Amino acid sequence: MTASPARLTTHTNAALWPVVGMALLVITNVLFDTLRAGGPGLFGAGAFLHVSVRDGVPAGATIDVLNYGATFVILAMGMAPVIAARGVDLSVGSIMAISGAVAATMSVNGHASAVSIAAALGVAALCGLWNAILVSVLGLQPFVATLVLMVAGRGVAQMITQSHIVTFHDAAIEYIGLGRPTWLPLPVPLLLAITLFAGTALVIRRTALGLLLEAVGGNPEASRLAGVRSRLIIAGTYVFSGVCAGLAGLIAAANIKAADPFHAGQNQELAAIFAVVVGGTSLAGGRMNLLGAALGGLLMQCLITTMYARNIGSDVAPLPQALVILGVCIAGSPRARQWLRARRMPA
Numbered sequence: 001m002t003a004s005p006a007r008l009t010t011h012t013n014a015a016l017w018p019v020v021g022m023a024l025l026v027i028t029n030v031l032f033d034t035l036r037a038g039g040p041g042l043f044g045a046g047a048f049l050h051v052s053v054r055d056g057v058p059a060g061a062t063i064d065v066l067n068y069g070a071t072f073v074i075l076a077m078g079m080a081p082v083i084a085a086r087g088v089d090l091s092v093g094s095i096m097a098i099s100g101a102v103a104a105t106m107s108v109n110g111h112a113s114a115v116s117i118a119a120a121l122g123v124a125a126l127c128g129l130w131n132a133i134l135v136s137v138l139g140l141q142p143f144v145a146t147l148v149l150m151v152a153g154r155g156v157a158q159m160i161t162q163s164h165i166v167t168f169h170d171a172a173i174e175y176i177g178l179g180r181p182t183w184l185p186l187p188v189p190l191l192l193a194i195t196l197f198a199g200t201a202l203v204i205r206r207t208a209l210g211l212l213l214e215a216v217g218g219n220p221e222a223s224r225l226a227g228v229r230s231r232l233i234i235a236g237t238y239v240f241s242g243v244c245a246g247l248a249g250l251i252a253a254a255n256i257k258a259a260d261p262f263h264a265g266q267n268q269e270l271a272a273i274f275a276v277v278v279g280g281t282s283l284a285g286g287r288m289n290l291l292g293a294a295l296g297g298l299l300m301q302c303l304i305t306t307m308y309a310r311n312i313g314s315d316v317a318p319l320p321q322a323l324v325i326l327g328v329c330i331a332g333s334p335r336a337r338q339w340l341r342a343r344r345m346p347a
Helices: 005-035 061-084 092-108 113-137 142-160 171-178 188-206 208-218 220-225 230-256 268-278 290-309 318-331 334-344
Strands: 051-054 057-060
Touching (some): 005 268, 005 290, 061 208, 061 268, 092 142, 092 171, 092 268, 113 142, 113 171, 113 230, 171 230, 188 230, 208 220, 220 230
Antiparallel strands (some): 051 057
């Protein structure tokens, strides 16, 4: 199954706006670095574009965007099918906290690395299944159903860790967040995000599942009458979202070598939704843009890295973030595209 040229063009145009947003952020940082009195210049130490080599691996703000942005990309890969099916998953942040708590606690208790990782991902899948039952079986509104786990899940994570930050030393788990293969000097989180994106895109765009998923999101009743097993498809999106959140939770815990049940995954559900919507996936369902969602995840991290680079406090940072996201969403909206096309037409 292949997409039509018109559809590919639409998806490419939608994915363009996160790239434009990142380009504007990079230009803004460059202007600050080069025009500010006593600034580091374009590539000097401390500049946004400065790249150094630490312990044999590249480091810098742009490298951080790729490394830490992988978490947003993974969350966006899980959130995009949910939103395309007319749903939403507000629990991904709490699932991240639960996944990290399970992995860290089991590792500290002496379990093998593989068992700890499998248990963390398994619990995350069960959390997704819980959301799936509430939404597709019991018929609860996705906002309400996932809000339950969003609130309760944080308490579950604290119960697992007994309300403590659990530190661990497990080479395999740490490798997930901090490792780099010897054959390729790229961070493992980025490789995981690329692999997940490629696998998800292959399933969505090269099998009938993607068509059925967008059909369910576009018109659930018509899909049901046509014999599509819409409940099963919707349930699958929530389980997949849970697994993606569990993987993101493992990466977050590995980055700090600890499970923080209080702050791990905090506000990540909003970032994932923003990344998906900015990338061109419709909140009304029926349309999904995986490439745009992945680029939207990198845009979110580029925003955060810019806030750090400009020494903007955490209490003020949400305002410029919201303004950039709003600007990209408006620029990519259908009405804005119509206005641009009208301006290009000859009088």
